Amino acid sequence: MARTILITGATSGIGLALAHRLGDERLVLVGRRSIDELDDAVLSTNGFSTDNYCQCDLAEPSAGETIAAWCESQGIDAIDVLINNAGVGWTGPFWEQPVASIRELVAVNLAAPISVTQRLLPLLRRAGGEVVFVSSVVSTVAFPDMGVYVATKKALDGFVRSLRAEEPDGDVSFRVVHPGATNTAMPGKVGVPATTYERWPSASSVADGIVESLDSRSRNRAIGLPNKALRAAGVVAPGTVSLFARRRGPSTPPLAEPNHPPRALVTGAADGIGRALTLKYAAEGYEVVGIDHDQARAADVVDIAPGGRVSMRHVDLATSDVAWVRDEDPFDVVVHNAGISAVGAFESVDAKEHERVIAVNFLAPLLLTRELMASAKVTAGGRIVLMSSLSHFTGYPGAAVYAATKDGLEMYGRTLQSSLHPAVRVTTVFPGPTRTAHARRYSPDNSNERRRMAPEDLAELIFDSNRARLVPGPSGKVSAVVGRVAPRGGEALMRRLVFAKMDE
Ligand SMILES: NC(=O)c1ccc[n+]([C@@H]2O[C@H](COP(=O)([O-])OP(=O)(O)OC[C@H]3O[C@@H](n4cnc5c(N)ncnc54)[C@H](OP(=O)(O)O)[C@@H]3O)[C@@H](O)[C@H]2O)c1
Numbered sequence: 010m011a012r013t014i015l016i017t018g019a020t021s022g023i024g025l026a027l028a029h030r031l032g033d034e035r036l037v038l039v040g041r042r043s044i045d046e047l048d049d050a051v052l053s054t055n056g057f058s059t060d061n062y063c064q065c066d067l068a069e070p071s072a073g074e075t076i077a078a079w080c081e082s083q084g085i086d087a088i089d090v091l092i093n094n095a096g097v098g099w100t101g102p103f104w105e106q107p108v109a110s111i112r113e114l115v116a117v118n119l120a121a122p123i124s125v126t127q128r129l130l131p132l133l134r135r136a137g138g139e140v141v142f143v144s145s146v147v148s149t150v151a152f153p154d155m156g157v158y159v160a161t162k163k164a165l166d167g168f169v170r171s172l173r174a175e176e177p178d179g180d181v182s183f184r185v186v187h188p189g190a191t192n193t194a195m196p197g198k199v200g201v202p203a204t205t206y207e208r209w210p211s212a213s214s215v216a217d218g219i220v221e222s223l224d225s226r227s228r229n230r231a232i233g234l235p236n237k238a239l240r241a242a243g244v245v246a247p248g249t250v251s252l253f254a255r256r257r258g259p260s261t262p263p264l265a266e267p268n269h270p271p272r273a274l275v276t277g278a279a280d281g282i283g284r285a286l287t288l289k290y291a292a293e294g295y296e297v298v299g300i301d302h303d304q305a306r307a308a309d310v311v312d313i314a315p316g317g318r319v320s321m322r323h324v325d326l327a328t329s330d331v332a333w334v335r336d337e338d339p340f341d342v343v344v345h346n347a348g349i350s351a352v353g354a355f356e357s358v359d360a361k362e363h364e365r366v367i368a369v370n371f372l373a374p375l376l377l378t379r380e381l382m383a384s385a386k387v388t389a390g391g392r393i394v395l396m397s398s399l400s401h402f403t404g405y406p407g408a409a410v411y412a413a414t415k416d417g418l419e420m421y422g423r424t425l426q427s428s429l430h431p432a433v434r435v436t437t438v439f440p441g442p443t444r445t446a447h448a449r450r451y452s453p454d455n456s457n458e459r460r461r462m463a464p465e466d467l468a469e470l471i472f473d474s475n476r477a478r479l480v481p482g483p484s485g486k487v488s489a490v491v492g493r494v495a496p497r498g499g500e501a502l503m504r505r506l507v508f509a510k511m512d513e
Pocket of ligand 1: 017018019020021022023024039040042065066067094096117143144145187188189191193196198212
């Protein structure tokens with residue numbers, strides 16, 4: 010019997026080749042353009058019709074709703090395979106990427122697969138189906154000219170890892186495929202010359218690889234032998250592989266002269282780790298600008314800061330407002346600390362909460378970094394700190410979208426490092442449980458709160474560290490090693506210690 014297979018981004022490239030290859034199945038083809046805008050050749054050879062074509066702009070937060078409503082209108086109540094294929098790219102120096110493009114990449118490559126999957130899970134469960142996420146082999150390689158793109162793909166990898174860990178033997182299976190450079194419309198759209206990408210593997214060969222992966226046991230599959238090798242190298246030795254990807258050209262972002270006294274910018278400065286960092290930098294003689302939306306707590310930090318060296322800006326990072334950066338003097342240190350979570354089984358969390366997690370934890374640092382660099386607001390010899398999470402190593406069932414954003418930040422940190430080294434130091438921090446309101450709010454069990462690291466100790470470590478990657482504390486280091494060496498064991502442990510307790 011024909012399976013019901015839904016493919017996003019079915020109007021071009023790999024998605025179109027998948028539609029062609031899977032033509033004997035019952036297809037639901039999702040595309041951005043109206044059916045009237047599609048090429049006649051596309052329509053005639055690939056079975057597009059008003060009965061199986063769902064027009065949906067995946068950059069819209071309502072994408073999941075739109076597709077689910079369309080399926081309902083067509084009487085589709087079960088889906089065997091969902092292929093989250095649609096994607097957009099951009100290449101160039103990261104500080105030149107237009108804001109609209111950053112938003113589009115985060116929306117289409119990350120937020121849409123999350124919302125579409127969440128909304129369609131009941132239909133997938135009915136069929137005992139599977140979900141395929143089309144990532145990219147570059148999700149393990151820190152190409153500096155593709156910073157936001159590789160970060161979205163890495164975030165997708167992290168999301169699926171944690172989602173899968175919620176129910177490893179559940180009704181629905183989740184798989185990530187990693188194509189490499191493919192001859193589709195995408196490279197042309199991002200400025201790769203045709204003479205280069207015409208030599209790359211065809212979309213149909215990549216579609217064949219994806220179809221072969223369906224029903225297989227592999228959870229992550231690179232498509233094609235060279236990509237398998239590149240991905241394996243990227244997973245085992247990401248730092249070494251990324252060295253090859255480093256920018257060689259002369260292009261560097263405009264940097265400002267160092268300040269005397271130095272200036273620091275800390276997001277999420279009113280509480281927890283951000284508060285401790287703000288006070289630490291102030292105590293060390295920095296003038297600190299804190300960003301927070303909690304005015305009362307922010308005022309408290311200003312009051313107790315030594316030497317009156319802290320000022321606060323009231324900004325809600327979820328609104329992606331970065332215009333205020335232009336009114337600021339340059340910063341010697343920028344700490345992207347603000348973060349929120351949304352915990353519980355993936356399906357049970359409100360989609361709006363997921364959107365907010367993506368906006369605050371991931372989109373905001375991307376937009377802020379771009380704005381700071383584009384307007385020369387970071388000093389030569391300065392430092393950027395990104396607050397990822399120990400979940401990067403262990404996975405985080407029960408907070409899959411949070412884990413996605415933290416993996417995305419990890420990769421973004423690598424690409425910043427590749428772009429900016431040695432002019433600006435980049436440190437990515439992977440804190441484990443820390444004694445803050447954040448951990449208390451999201452943890453299902455606070456009985457051992459005293460064992461968590463004090464935010465002041467973490468702030469000291471971050472201030473003093475010269476490392477590109479900092480895993481604080483002995484237990485964090487052990488967890489990171491376990492997560493790397495025995496990922497499934499680490500995920501099982503997180504499931505037992507964290508996820509299982511969320512229902513209690
Ligand atoms: N090509 C490569 O080298 C390569 C390598 C690794 C991974 N990938 C990944 O493979 C997937 C497919 O890429 P491709 O190479 O086939 O690219 P493509 O030829 O540009 O096709 C992308 C598809 O996504 C659709 N899309 C883009 N924005 C959308 C939106 N807002 N709403 C709905 N649909 C939207 C496009 O619609 P329109 O036709 O209307 O634009 C098109 O159907 C992507 O996830 C990409 O990241 C590609």
